[in-house]
Protein backbone atom coordinates (compact mmCIF):
# COMPACT_ATOMS: atom_id res chain seq x y z
CA UNK A 1 0.00 0.00 0.00
CA UNK A 2 2.54 2.57 -1.13
CA UNK A 3 -0.08 4.99 -2.37
CA UNK A 4 -1.73 4.99 1.01
CA UNK A 5 1.40 5.82 2.99
CA UNK A 6 2.24 8.61 0.57
CA UNK A 7 -1.22 10.07 1.15
CA UNK A 8 -0.83 9.84 4.92
CA UNK A 9 2.56 11.50 4.78
CA UNK A 10 1.10 14.30 2.65
CA UNK A 11 -1.72 14.84 5.11
CA UNK A 12 0.72 14.93 8.01
CA UNK A 13 3.02 17.34 6.18
CA UNK A 14 0.11 19.68 5.42
CA UNK A 15 -0.94 19.78 9.07
CA UNK A 16 2.64 20.37 10.11
CA UNK A 17 3.02 23.20 7.61
CA UNK A 18 -0.27 24.60 8.85
CA UNK A 19 0.99 24.51 12.42
CA UNK A 20 3.93 26.77 11.51
CA UNK A 21 1.86 29.35 9.64
CA UNK A 22 1.11 31.62 12.62
CA UNK A 23 4.83 32.23 13.08
CA UNK A 24 5.33 32.96 9.39
CA UNK A 25 2.25 34.85 8.28
CA UNK A 26 1.04 38.30 9.20
CA UNK A 27 -2.34 38.58 10.89
CA UNK A 28 -4.02 39.67 7.70
CA UNK A 29 -2.81 36.60 5.85
CA UNK A 30 -3.48 34.25 8.74
CA UNK A 31 -7.02 35.55 8.71
CA UNK A 32 -7.25 34.78 5.03
CA UNK A 33 -5.82 31.30 5.52
CA UNK A 34 -8.44 30.58 8.18
CA UNK A 35 -11.12 31.56 5.71
CA UNK A 36 -9.52 29.40 3.03
CA UNK A 37 -9.55 26.32 5.26
CA UNK A 38 -13.22 26.82 6.07
CA UNK A 39 -14.14 27.25 2.41
CA UNK A 40 -12.00 24.26 1.49
CA UNK A 41 -14.29 22.04 3.52
CA UNK A 42 -17.33 23.66 1.94
CA UNK A 43 -15.89 23.06 -1.54
CA UNK A 44 -14.90 19.48 -0.73
CA UNK A 45 -18.44 18.73 0.43
CA UNK A 46 -19.86 20.17 -2.77
CA UNK A 47 -17.50 18.15 -4.90
CA UNK A 48 -18.69 14.94 -3.28
CA UNK A 49 -22.04 15.77 -4.85
CA UNK A 50 -20.89 17.19 -8.16
CA UNK A 51 -17.65 15.39 -8.98
CA UNK A 52 -18.16 12.10 -7.23
CA UNK A 53 -21.90 11.52 -7.56
CA UNK A 54 -22.53 13.62 -10.66
CA UNK A 55 -25.36 15.50 -8.95
CA UNK A 56 -25.63 19.17 -9.88
CA UNK A 57 -27.13 21.06 -6.95
CA UNK A 58 -27.78 24.79 -6.83
CA UNK A 59 -28.81 24.63 -3.22
CA UNK A 60 -25.65 23.91 -1.31
CA UNK A 61 -25.67 27.36 0.29
CA UNK A 62 -28.90 26.42 2.03
CA UNK A 63 -26.88 24.01 4.17
CA UNK A 64 -23.89 26.27 4.55
CA UNK A 65 -26.15 29.16 5.51
CA UNK A 66 -28.23 27.04 7.83
CA UNK A 67 -25.12 25.99 9.74
CA UNK A 68 -23.97 29.61 9.82
CA UNK A 69 -27.32 30.93 11.05
CA UNK A 70 -27.89 28.13 13.55
CA UNK A 71 -24.56 29.11 15.08
CA UNK A 72 -25.34 32.79 15.33
CA UNK A 73 -28.87 32.19 16.57
CA UNK A 74 -27.75 29.68 19.19
CA UNK A 75 -25.07 32.00 20.54
CA UNK A 76 -27.43 34.99 20.53
CA UNK A 77 -30.37 33.27 22.19
CA UNK A 78 -28.72 30.81 24.56
CA UNK A 79 -26.45 32.76 26.89
CA UNK A 80 -23.30 30.95 27.96
CA UNK A 81 -23.67 28.12 25.45
CA UNK A 82 -20.45 26.16 24.94
CA UNK A 83 -18.62 25.96 21.65
CA UNK A 84 -19.27 22.24 21.40
CA UNK A 85 -22.99 22.65 21.85
CA UNK A 86 -23.07 25.33 19.18
CA UNK A 87 -21.36 22.92 16.79
CA UNK A 88 -23.81 20.19 17.76
CA UNK A 89 -26.77 22.47 17.08
CA UNK A 90 -25.34 23.46 13.70
CA UNK A 91 -24.84 19.84 12.74
CA UNK A 92 -28.23 18.75 14.05
CA UNK A 93 -29.98 21.51 12.10
CA UNK A 94 -28.31 20.59 8.81
CA UNK A 95 -28.79 16.88 9.48
CA UNK A 96 -32.52 17.33 9.80
CA UNK A 97 -32.68 19.70 6.81
CA UNK A 98 -30.62 17.29 4.71
CA UNK A 99 -32.84 14.42 5.59
CA UNK A 100 -36.07 16.26 4.86
CA UNK A 101 -34.90 17.97 1.65
CA UNK A 102 -33.14 14.82 0.51
CA UNK A 103 -36.34 12.86 1.02
CA UNK A 104 -38.33 15.35 -1.04
CA UNK A 105 -35.77 15.48 -3.85
CA UNK A 106 -35.03 11.76 -4.11
CA UNK A 107 -37.08 10.97 -7.15
CA UNK A 108 -35.91 13.90 -9.21
CA UNK A 109 -32.98 13.76 -11.53
CA UNK A 110 -30.80 15.99 -13.66
CA UNK A 111 -32.16 19.45 -14.33
CA UNK A 112 -35.27 18.91 -12.20
CA UNK A 113 -33.07 18.08 -9.27
CA UNK A 114 -30.92 21.15 -9.92
CA UNK A 115 -33.92 23.46 -10.21
CA UNK A 116 -35.58 22.10 -7.09
CA UNK A 117 -32.41 22.61 -5.06
CA UNK A 118 -32.33 26.17 -6.38
CA UNK A 119 -35.93 26.65 -5.27
CA UNK A 120 -35.16 25.33 -1.79
CA UNK A 121 -32.18 27.62 -1.52
CA UNK A 122 -34.41 30.55 -2.44
CA UNK A 123 -36.90 29.44 0.19
CA UNK A 124 -34.24 29.27 2.90
CA UNK A 125 -33.02 32.69 1.83
CA UNK A 126 -36.52 34.13 2.04
CA UNK A 127 -36.99 32.72 5.53
CA UNK A 128 -33.67 34.15 6.68
CA UNK A 129 -34.61 37.55 5.31
CA UNK A 130 -38.16 37.71 6.66
CA UNK A 131 -37.74 36.09 10.06
CA UNK A 132 -36.21 39.21 11.46
CA UNK A 133 -36.70 38.47 15.16
CA UNK A 134 -34.57 35.36 14.97
CA UNK A 135 -32.14 35.86 12.10
CA UNK A 136 -31.74 39.61 12.24
CA UNK A 137 -32.98 39.82 8.65
CA UNK A 138 -31.03 42.24 6.49
CA UNK A 139 -29.03 43.46 9.48
CA UNK A 140 -27.55 40.07 10.22
CA UNK A 141 -26.34 38.89 13.61
CA UNK A 142 -23.14 39.75 15.43
CA UNK A 143 -21.72 37.29 17.91
CA UNK A 144 -18.60 36.70 19.94
CA UNK A 145 -16.93 33.33 19.77
CA UNK A 146 -17.39 31.28 22.93
CA UNK A 147 -14.20 30.04 24.57
CA UNK A 148 -12.96 26.59 23.79
CA UNK A 149 -13.63 24.43 26.81
CA UNK A 150 -11.43 21.36 26.93
CA UNK A 151 -12.55 20.18 30.35
CA UNK A 152 -9.25 20.66 32.14
CA UNK A 153 -8.67 24.08 30.67
CA UNK A 154 -10.39 26.79 28.71
CA UNK A 155 -8.78 28.49 25.74
CA UNK A 156 -9.98 31.93 24.72
CA UNK A 157 -10.73 32.15 21.03
CA UNK A 158 -10.73 35.91 20.72
CA UNK A 159 -7.10 35.59 19.67
CA UNK A 160 -6.87 34.96 15.96
CA UNK A 161 -4.00 32.53 16.36
CA UNK A 162 -5.96 30.33 18.73
CA UNK A 163 -8.96 30.35 16.46
CA UNK A 164 -6.74 29.56 13.49
CA UNK A 165 -5.41 26.47 15.27
CA UNK A 166 -8.92 25.33 16.15
CA UNK A 167 -9.97 25.75 12.52
CA UNK A 168 -6.90 23.95 11.25
CA UNK A 169 -7.50 20.97 13.51
CA UNK A 170 -11.27 20.64 13.23
CA UNK A 171 -11.88 21.70 9.62
CA UNK A 172 -8.72 19.84 8.64
CA UNK A 173 -9.95 16.70 10.35
CA UNK A 174 -13.30 17.04 8.59
CA UNK A 175 -11.53 17.31 5.22
CA UNK A 176 -9.48 14.21 6.03
CA UNK A 177 -12.67 12.43 6.99
CA UNK A 178 -14.20 13.34 3.61
CA UNK A 179 -11.10 12.01 1.92
CA UNK A 180 -11.36 8.80 3.91
CA UNK A 181 -15.04 8.64 3.02
CA UNK A 182 -14.18 8.46 -0.70
CA UNK A 183 -12.36 5.20 0.00
CA UNK A 184 -15.13 3.56 1.99
CA UNK A 185 -17.92 1.35 0.72
CA UNK A 186 -20.37 4.27 0.72
CA UNK A 187 -17.80 6.49 -0.98
CA UNK A 188 -17.44 3.97 -3.78
CA UNK A 189 -21.20 3.60 -3.98
CA UNK A 190 -21.30 7.31 -4.74
CA UNK A 191 -19.20 6.62 -7.84
CA UNK A 192 -21.65 3.94 -8.93
CA UNK A 193 -24.40 6.56 -8.70
CA UNK A 194 -22.48 8.81 -11.06
CA UNK A 195 -21.64 6.01 -13.46
CA UNK A 196 -24.91 4.13 -13.71
CA UNK A 197 -27.74 4.53 -11.25
CA UNK A 198 -29.94 2.18 -13.21
CA UNK A 199 -27.58 -0.76 -13.07
CA UNK A 200 -26.98 -0.37 -9.32
CA UNK A 201 -30.57 -1.32 -8.64
CA UNK A 202 -30.05 -4.71 -10.22
CA UNK A 203 -27.11 -5.32 -7.91
CA UNK A 204 -29.08 -4.86 -4.72
CA UNK A 205 -28.50 -1.14 -4.14
CA UNK A 206 -31.38 1.04 -3.12
CA UNK A 207 -30.58 4.18 -5.08
CA UNK A 208 -32.98 6.31 -3.05
CA UNK A 209 -31.18 5.44 0.15
CA UNK A 210 -27.80 6.01 -1.49
CA UNK A 211 -28.87 9.48 -2.56
CA UNK A 212 -30.44 10.35 0.75
CA UNK A 213 -27.30 9.35 2.65
CA UNK A 214 -25.04 11.31 0.33
CA UNK A 215 -27.23 14.38 0.21
CA UNK A 216 -27.55 14.49 3.98
CA UNK A 217 -23.87 13.82 4.53
CA UNK A 218 -22.69 16.55 2.17
CA UNK A 219 -25.29 18.89 3.65
CA UNK A 220 -23.99 18.30 7.16
CA UNK A 221 -20.40 18.86 6.06
CA UNK A 222 -21.37 22.12 4.34
CA UNK A 223 -23.26 23.14 7.47
CA UNK A 224 -20.20 22.35 9.56
CA UNK A 225 -18.19 24.72 7.38
CA UNK A 226 -20.99 27.25 7.85
CA UNK A 227 -20.64 26.98 11.63
CA UNK A 228 -16.99 27.93 11.37
CA UNK A 229 -17.79 30.67 8.89
CA UNK A 230 -19.83 32.38 11.58
CA UNK A 231 -17.17 31.72 14.20
CA UNK A 232 -14.61 33.22 11.88
CA UNK A 233 -16.37 36.44 10.98
CA UNK A 234 -18.25 36.65 14.29
CA UNK A 235 -21.08 37.86 12.12
CA UNK A 236 -23.58 36.32 9.77
CA UNK A 237 -25.67 38.05 7.15
CA UNK A 238 -28.17 36.74 4.63
CA UNK A 239 -25.38 36.56 2.07
CA UNK A 240 -24.27 33.33 3.81
CA UNK A 241 -27.44 31.61 2.67
CA UNK A 242 -27.87 33.38 -0.67
CA UNK A 243 -27.45 32.00 -4.15
CA UNK A 244 -24.13 33.86 -4.26
CA UNK A 245 -22.78 31.39 -1.74
CA UNK A 246 -23.81 28.53 -4.04
CA UNK A 247 -22.18 30.28 -6.97
CA UNK A 248 -19.03 30.70 -4.91
CA UNK A 249 -18.73 26.99 -4.22
CA UNK A 250 -19.47 26.14 -7.84
CA UNK A 251 -16.63 28.45 -8.86
CA UNK A 252 -14.21 26.96 -6.38
CA UNK A 253 -14.94 23.44 -7.53
CA UNK A 254 -14.80 24.28 -11.22
CA UNK A 255 -11.67 26.36 -10.99
CA UNK A 256 -9.92 23.77 -8.84
CA UNK A 257 -11.27 20.84 -10.80
CA UNK A 258 -13.92 18.34 -9.89
CA UNK A 259 -12.03 15.27 -11.02
CA UNK A 260 -9.74 15.07 -8.03
CA UNK A 261 -10.31 15.23 -4.32
CA UNK A 262 -7.82 18.06 -3.79
CA UNK A 263 -8.91 20.17 -6.78
CA UNK A 264 -11.68 22.00 -4.87
CA UNK A 265 -9.25 22.79 -2.04
CA UNK A 266 -6.99 24.43 -4.58
CA UNK A 267 -10.07 26.18 -5.94
CA UNK A 268 -10.89 27.56 -2.48
CA UNK A 269 -7.34 28.93 -2.19
CA UNK A 270 -7.52 30.63 -5.55
CA UNK A 271 -11.03 31.94 -5.00
CA UNK A 272 -10.46 33.44 -1.56
CA UNK A 273 -7.10 34.96 -2.48
CA UNK A 274 -8.46 36.46 -5.70
CA UNK A 275 -11.53 37.71 -3.92
CA UNK A 276 -9.44 39.42 -1.25
CA UNK A 277 -7.11 41.13 -3.69
CA UNK A 278 -9.63 41.92 -6.36
CA UNK A 279 -12.13 43.39 -3.93
CA UNK A 280 -9.40 45.80 -2.80
CA UNK A 281 -8.92 46.94 -6.36
CA UNK A 282 -12.44 47.00 -7.74
CA UNK A 283 -16.05 46.63 -6.67
CA UNK A 284 -16.68 44.68 -9.81
CA UNK A 285 -14.63 41.70 -8.73
CA UNK A 286 -17.53 39.26 -9.29
CA UNK A 287 -17.30 40.21 -12.94
CA UNK A 288 -13.65 39.21 -13.06
CA UNK A 289 -14.49 35.97 -11.28
CA UNK A 290 -17.22 35.32 -13.83
CA UNK A 291 -14.79 35.78 -16.68
CA UNK A 292 -12.31 33.43 -15.06
CA UNK A 293 -15.09 30.90 -14.61
CA UNK A 294 -16.10 31.11 -18.26
CA UNK A 295 -12.51 30.71 -19.40
CA UNK A 296 -12.02 27.71 -17.17
CA UNK A 297 -15.21 25.97 -18.30
CA UNK A 298 -14.36 26.59 -21.97
CA UNK A 299 -10.65 25.88 -22.02
CA UNK A 300 -9.88 23.84 -18.92
CA UNK A 301 -12.99 21.94 -17.94
CA UNK A 302 -10.89 19.74 -15.67
CA UNK A 303 -9.82 22.80 -13.71
CA UNK A 304 -6.42 23.69 -12.32
CA UNK A 305 -5.89 20.19 -10.92
CA UNK A 306 -6.09 18.71 -14.39
CA UNK A 307 -3.68 21.32 -15.74
CA UNK A 308 -1.26 20.45 -12.97
CA UNK A 309 -1.55 16.73 -13.60
CA UNK A 310 -0.99 17.28 -17.32
CA UNK A 311 2.06 19.42 -16.73
CA UNK A 312 3.45 16.93 -14.26
CA UNK A 313 2.95 14.12 -16.73
CA UNK A 314 4.71 16.08 -19.42
CA UNK A 315 7.76 16.69 -17.25
CA UNK A 316 7.97 13.55 -15.19
CA UNK A 317 6.54 11.01 -17.57
CA UNK A 318 3.32 9.16 -17.32
CA UNK A 319 3.92 6.92 -14.34
CA UNK A 320 4.49 9.60 -11.75
CA UNK A 321 2.35 9.09 -8.67
CA UNK A 322 2.48 12.05 -6.40
CA UNK A 323 1.12 11.59 -2.90
CA UNK A 324 -1.14 14.55 -3.31
CA UNK A 325 -2.94 12.69 -6.01
CA UNK A 326 -4.55 10.53 -3.41
CA UNK A 327 -7.67 10.00 -5.44
CA UNK A 328 -7.73 6.59 -7.07
CA UNK A 329 -7.41 6.45 -10.84
CA UNK A 330 -11.11 6.06 -11.50
CA UNK A 331 -11.78 9.25 -9.60
CA UNK A 332 -9.20 11.16 -11.53
CA UNK A 333 -10.53 10.07 -14.89
CA UNK A 334 -14.03 11.26 -14.18
CA UNK B 335 -45.65 -28.97 -5.27
CA UNK B 336 -45.23 -25.34 -6.17
CA UNK B 337 -43.06 -24.38 -9.11
CA UNK B 338 -39.75 -22.57 -8.83
CA UNK B 339 -40.78 -19.74 -11.12
CA UNK B 340 -44.24 -19.33 -12.51
CA UNK B 341 -44.96 -16.50 -14.91
CA UNK B 342 -48.70 -16.11 -14.61
CA UNK B 343 -50.81 -14.36 -17.22
CA UNK B 344 -48.56 -11.32 -17.52
CA UNK B 345 -49.92 -8.35 -19.44
CA UNK B 346 -48.06 -5.16 -20.25
CA UNK B 347 -49.31 -2.06 -22.07
CA UNK B 348 -47.22 0.98 -22.81
CA UNK B 349 -49.82 3.73 -22.93
CA UNK B 350 -52.11 1.75 -25.17
CA UNK B 351 -49.49 -0.35 -26.96
CA UNK B 352 -50.19 -3.92 -25.83
CA UNK B 353 -46.78 -5.57 -25.77
CA UNK B 354 -47.51 -8.59 -23.59
CA UNK B 355 -50.96 -10.12 -23.63
CA UNK B 356 -51.04 -12.99 -21.19
CA UNK B 357 -47.59 -14.54 -20.97
CA UNK B 358 -47.65 -17.83 -19.10
CA UNK B 359 -44.90 -20.38 -18.49
CA UNK B 360 -43.07 -22.20 -15.75
CA UNK B 361 -39.39 -22.68 -15.01
CA UNK B 362 -38.07 -25.52 -12.89
CA UNK B 363 -35.18 -25.16 -10.51
CA UNK B 364 -31.77 -25.63 -12.18
CA UNK B 365 -33.39 -25.56 -15.59
CA UNK B 366 -31.83 -23.90 -18.64
CA UNK B 367 -34.74 -22.09 -20.13
CA UNK B 368 -34.53 -20.23 -23.42
CA UNK B 369 -36.97 -17.56 -24.53
CA UNK B 370 -37.05 -17.06 -28.27
CA UNK B 371 -39.17 -14.93 -30.54
CA UNK B 372 -38.83 -12.35 -33.31
CA UNK B 373 -37.55 -8.84 -32.73
CA UNK B 374 -40.05 -6.70 -30.91
CA UNK B 375 -41.94 -9.71 -29.57
CA UNK B 376 -41.57 -8.39 -26.04
CA UNK B 377 -38.76 -10.58 -24.69
CA UNK B 378 -36.80 -7.77 -23.10
CA UNK B 379 -40.01 -6.30 -21.74
CA UNK B 380 -40.72 -9.63 -20.08
CA UNK B 381 -37.24 -9.58 -18.47
CA UNK B 382 -37.84 -6.01 -17.37
CA UNK B 383 -40.97 -7.15 -15.60
CA UNK B 384 -39.44 -10.23 -13.98
CA UNK B 385 -36.46 -8.18 -12.76
CA UNK B 386 -38.62 -5.40 -11.33
CA UNK B 387 -37.72 -2.66 -13.79
CA UNK B 388 -41.36 -2.40 -14.86
CA UNK B 389 -44.56 -3.31 -13.08
CA UNK B 390 -46.84 -5.59 -15.09
CA UNK B 391 -50.22 -4.16 -16.08
CA UNK B 392 -51.69 -7.36 -14.67
CA UNK B 393 -50.66 -10.88 -13.80
CA UNK B 394 -48.35 -12.40 -11.23
CA UNK B 395 -44.83 -13.78 -10.98
CA UNK B 396 -44.51 -16.53 -8.43
CA UNK B 397 -40.92 -17.11 -7.33
CA UNK B 398 -40.69 -20.05 -4.95
CA UNK B 399 -44.37 -19.61 -4.20
CA UNK B 400 -44.26 -15.88 -3.49
CA UNK B 401 -45.66 -13.21 -5.79
CA UNK B 402 -42.72 -10.95 -6.60
CA UNK B 403 -44.34 -8.87 -9.34
CA UNK B 404 -43.90 -5.15 -8.85
CA UNK B 405 -41.19 -5.47 -6.22
CA UNK B 406 -38.26 -3.10 -6.69
CA UNK B 407 -35.21 -4.45 -8.50
CA UNK B 408 -32.84 -4.16 -5.56
CA UNK B 409 -35.16 -6.24 -3.39
CA UNK B 410 -35.44 -8.91 -6.07
CA UNK B 411 -31.68 -8.99 -6.37
CA UNK B 412 -31.39 -9.66 -2.68
CA UNK B 413 -33.87 -12.50 -3.14
CA UNK B 414 -31.35 -14.12 -5.49
CA UNK B 415 -32.41 -12.85 -8.90
CA UNK B 416 -29.92 -11.21 -11.23
CA UNK B 417 -30.08 -10.13 -14.84
CA UNK B 418 -27.86 -8.96 -17.67
CA UNK B 419 -28.73 -6.44 -20.34
CA UNK B 420 -29.02 -6.72 -24.10
CA UNK B 421 -27.16 -3.44 -24.46
CA UNK B 422 -24.07 -3.48 -22.27
CA UNK B 423 -24.94 -1.66 -19.08
CA UNK B 424 -21.90 -1.35 -16.82
CA UNK B 425 -19.96 1.27 -14.87
CA UNK B 426 -17.97 2.56 -17.82
CA UNK B 427 -15.33 4.65 -16.08
CA UNK B 428 -14.63 2.25 -13.26
CA UNK B 429 -12.07 -0.51 -13.53
CA UNK B 430 -13.16 -4.01 -14.46
CA UNK B 431 -12.28 -5.11 -10.94
CA UNK B 432 -14.44 -2.39 -9.38
CA UNK B 433 -17.31 -3.27 -11.68
CA UNK B 434 -17.37 -6.82 -10.37
CA UNK B 435 -16.62 -5.65 -6.84
CA UNK B 436 -19.73 -3.49 -6.85
CA UNK B 437 -21.94 -6.56 -6.94
CA UNK B 438 -19.82 -8.76 -4.70
CA UNK B 439 -19.70 -6.25 -1.87
CA UNK B 440 -23.42 -5.59 -2.20
CA UNK B 441 -23.91 -9.28 -1.63
CA UNK B 442 -21.77 -8.98 1.52
CA UNK B 443 -23.92 -6.10 2.76
CA UNK B 444 -21.24 -3.46 2.12
CA UNK B 445 -23.37 -0.96 0.24
CA UNK B 446 -23.63 2.16 2.38
CA UNK B 447 -20.98 1.55 4.98
CA UNK B 448 -19.23 4.73 6.15
CA UNK B 449 -16.14 3.22 7.70
CA UNK B 450 -15.40 -0.12 6.11
CA UNK B 451 -13.53 -0.31 2.82
CA UNK B 452 -15.40 -1.86 -0.12
CA UNK B 453 -12.93 -4.75 -0.25
CA UNK B 454 -13.15 -5.08 3.50
CA UNK B 455 -12.27 -8.73 3.84
CA UNK B 456 -10.17 -11.24 2.00
CA UNK B 457 -13.09 -13.34 0.82
CA UNK B 458 -14.59 -10.38 -1.06
CA UNK B 459 -11.44 -9.96 -3.13
CA UNK B 460 -11.19 -13.69 -3.68
CA UNK B 461 -14.76 -13.78 -4.91
CA UNK B 462 -14.05 -10.96 -7.37
CA UNK B 463 -10.94 -12.75 -8.59
CA UNK B 464 -12.85 -15.99 -9.06
CA UNK B 465 -15.48 -14.26 -11.19
CA UNK B 466 -12.84 -12.44 -13.22
CA UNK B 467 -11.22 -15.76 -13.96
CA UNK B 468 -14.50 -17.44 -14.85
CA UNK B 469 -15.41 -14.80 -17.41
CA UNK B 470 -11.80 -14.48 -18.61
CA UNK B 471 -11.07 -10.88 -17.63
CA UNK B 472 -8.24 -11.34 -15.14
CA UNK B 473 -5.69 -9.78 -17.48
CA UNK B 474 -7.65 -6.58 -17.90
CA UNK B 475 -8.97 -6.21 -14.35
CA UNK B 476 -7.29 -2.84 -13.78
CA UNK B 477 -8.41 -1.27 -17.04
CA UNK B 478 -11.45 0.98 -17.14
CA UNK B 479 -14.49 -0.80 -18.53
CA UNK B 480 -14.77 1.57 -21.47
CA UNK B 481 -11.37 0.49 -22.78
CA UNK B 482 -12.48 -3.11 -23.32
CA UNK B 483 -13.29 -4.72 -26.64
CA UNK B 484 -16.90 -5.52 -27.42
CA UNK B 485 -16.49 -9.19 -26.56
CA UNK B 486 -14.85 -8.34 -23.26
CA UNK B 487 -17.62 -5.91 -22.44
CA UNK B 488 -20.16 -8.66 -22.98
CA UNK B 489 -18.15 -10.95 -20.73
CA UNK B 490 -18.12 -8.27 -18.07
CA UNK B 491 -21.86 -7.85 -18.39
CA UNK B 492 -22.14 -11.51 -17.43
CA UNK B 493 -19.51 -11.16 -14.70
CA UNK B 494 -21.46 -8.34 -13.07
CA UNK B 495 -24.64 -10.37 -13.31
CA UNK B 496 -22.92 -13.23 -11.49
CA UNK B 497 -21.36 -10.98 -8.88
CA UNK B 498 -24.30 -11.00 -6.46
CA UNK B 499 -24.34 -14.81 -6.23
CA UNK B 500 -27.77 -15.20 -7.82
CA UNK B 501 -29.70 -18.45 -7.89
CA UNK B 502 -31.87 -17.29 -10.77
CA UNK B 503 -30.06 -15.69 -13.70
CA UNK B 504 -31.66 -13.85 -16.60
CA UNK B 505 -29.43 -13.22 -19.60
CA UNK B 506 -30.72 -10.94 -22.35
CA UNK B 507 -29.07 -11.88 -25.66
CA UNK B 508 -25.62 -12.51 -24.19
CA UNK B 509 -24.10 -13.29 -27.59
CA UNK B 510 -25.71 -10.55 -29.65
CA UNK B 511 -23.27 -9.07 -32.13
CA UNK B 512 -20.64 -11.77 -31.67
CA UNK B 513 -18.92 -13.79 -34.37
CA UNK B 514 -19.46 -17.53 -34.63
CA UNK B 515 -16.31 -18.38 -32.64
CA UNK B 516 -16.98 -15.73 -30.02
CA UNK B 517 -20.52 -17.05 -29.61
CA UNK B 518 -19.33 -20.64 -29.15
CA UNK B 519 -16.81 -19.54 -26.58
CA UNK B 520 -19.31 -17.34 -24.75
CA UNK B 521 -21.85 -20.14 -24.59
CA UNK B 522 -19.29 -22.55 -23.18
CA UNK B 523 -18.47 -19.99 -20.53
CA UNK B 524 -22.12 -19.29 -19.75
CA UNK B 525 -22.82 -23.00 -19.47
CA UNK B 526 -20.01 -23.33 -16.96
CA UNK B 527 -20.67 -20.31 -14.78
CA UNK B 528 -24.38 -20.94 -14.50
CA UNK B 529 -24.01 -24.58 -13.48
CA UNK B 530 -26.11 -25.38 -10.44
CA UNK B 531 -28.29 -22.31 -10.94
CA UNK B 532 -31.46 -21.59 -12.82
CA UNK B 533 -30.97 -19.81 -16.12
CA UNK B 534 -33.38 -18.01 -18.38
CA UNK B 535 -31.76 -16.78 -21.55
CA UNK B 536 -33.03 -14.76 -24.47
CA UNK B 537 -31.17 -15.90 -27.52
CA UNK B 538 -31.41 -15.43 -31.26
CA UNK B 539 -28.95 -18.05 -32.39
CA UNK B 540 -31.01 -21.22 -32.89
CA UNK B 541 -27.98 -23.46 -32.79
CA UNK B 542 -27.13 -22.08 -29.39
CA UNK B 543 -30.67 -22.39 -28.14
CA UNK B 544 -31.03 -26.01 -29.17
CA UNK B 545 -27.69 -27.00 -27.66
CA UNK B 546 -27.98 -25.10 -24.40
CA UNK B 547 -31.62 -25.18 -23.34
CA UNK B 548 -33.65 -27.84 -21.53
CA UNK B 549 -36.84 -25.98 -22.27
CA UNK B 550 -37.71 -23.36 -24.84
CA UNK B 551 -40.55 -20.87 -24.67
CA UNK B 552 -41.57 -19.20 -27.90
CA UNK B 553 -42.86 -15.67 -27.44
CA UNK B 554 -45.00 -14.50 -30.32
CA UNK B 555 -47.25 -11.44 -30.50
CA UNK B 556 -47.25 -10.97 -26.77
CA UNK B 557 -48.08 -14.51 -25.72
CA UNK B 558 -46.23 -17.78 -25.31
CA UNK B 559 -46.93 -19.83 -28.39
CA UNK B 560 -45.50 -22.98 -26.86
CA UNK B 561 -43.14 -23.92 -24.05
CA UNK B 562 -41.49 -27.33 -24.39
CA UNK B 563 -38.31 -29.36 -24.90
CA UNK B 564 -36.02 -28.53 -27.83
CA UNK B 565 -37.08 -31.66 -29.80
CA UNK B 566 -40.76 -30.85 -29.47
CA UNK B 567 -40.15 -27.23 -30.41
CA UNK B 568 -38.16 -28.26 -33.47
CA UNK B 569 -41.06 -30.29 -34.75
CA UNK B 570 -43.88 -28.03 -33.68
CA UNK B 571 -45.87 -26.90 -36.67
CA UNK B 572 -47.02 -23.65 -35.08
CA UNK B 573 -43.44 -22.69 -34.31
CA UNK B 574 -42.33 -23.59 -37.81
CA UNK B 575 -45.05 -21.44 -39.29
CA UNK B 576 -44.58 -18.52 -36.98
CA UNK B 577 -40.90 -18.36 -36.46
CA UNK B 578 -38.49 -21.02 -37.57
CA UNK B 579 -39.94 -21.02 -41.05
CA UNK B 580 -38.61 -17.55 -41.64
CA UNK B 581 -35.00 -18.59 -41.21
Ligand SMILES: Nc1ncnc2c1ncn2[C@@H]1O[C@H](COP(=O)(O)OP(=O)(O)O)[C@@H](O)[C@H]1O
Pocket residue numbers: 348351353371372373374375376377378379380
Ligand atom coordinates in the same frame (compact mmCIF):
# COMPACT_ATOMS: atom_id res chain seq x y z
N1 LIG C 1 -40.40 1.52 -22.17
C1 LIG C 1 -41.12 1.31 -23.28
N2 LIG C 1 -42.05 2.21 -23.64
C2 LIG C 1 -42.79 2.02 -24.76
N3 LIG C 1 -42.69 0.95 -25.56
C3 LIG C 1 -41.78 0.01 -25.24
C4 LIG C 1 -40.95 0.14 -24.09
N4 LIG C 1 -40.15 -0.95 -24.03
C5 LIG C 1 -40.45 -1.71 -25.08
N5 LIG C 1 -41.43 -1.16 -25.83
C6 LIG C 1 -42.03 -1.71 -27.03
O1 LIG C 1 -42.40 -3.03 -26.74
C7 LIG C 1 -42.16 -3.84 -27.88
C8 LIG C 1 -41.31 -5.03 -27.47
O2 LIG C 1 -40.00 -4.59 -27.20
P1 LIG C 1 -38.90 -5.55 -26.59
O3 LIG C 1 -39.43 -6.13 -25.34
O4 LIG C 1 -37.66 -4.78 -26.47
O5 LIG C 1 -38.77 -6.66 -27.70
P2 LIG C 1 -37.68 -7.79 -27.91
O6 LIG C 1 -36.74 -7.75 -26.76
O7 LIG C 1 -38.46 -9.04 -27.98
O8 LIG C 1 -37.00 -7.49 -29.20
C9 LIG C 1 -41.52 -2.98 -28.94
O9 LIG C 1 -42.51 -2.60 -29.84
C10 LIG C 1 -41.04 -1.78 -28.17
O10 LIG C 1 -41.06 -0.63 -28.95
Ligand SMILES: [Mg+2]
Pocket residue numbers: 377378379420
Ligand atom coordinates in the same frame (compact mmCIF):
# COMPACT_ATOMS: atom_id res chain seq x y z
MG1 LIG D 1 -34.71 -7.42 -26.62
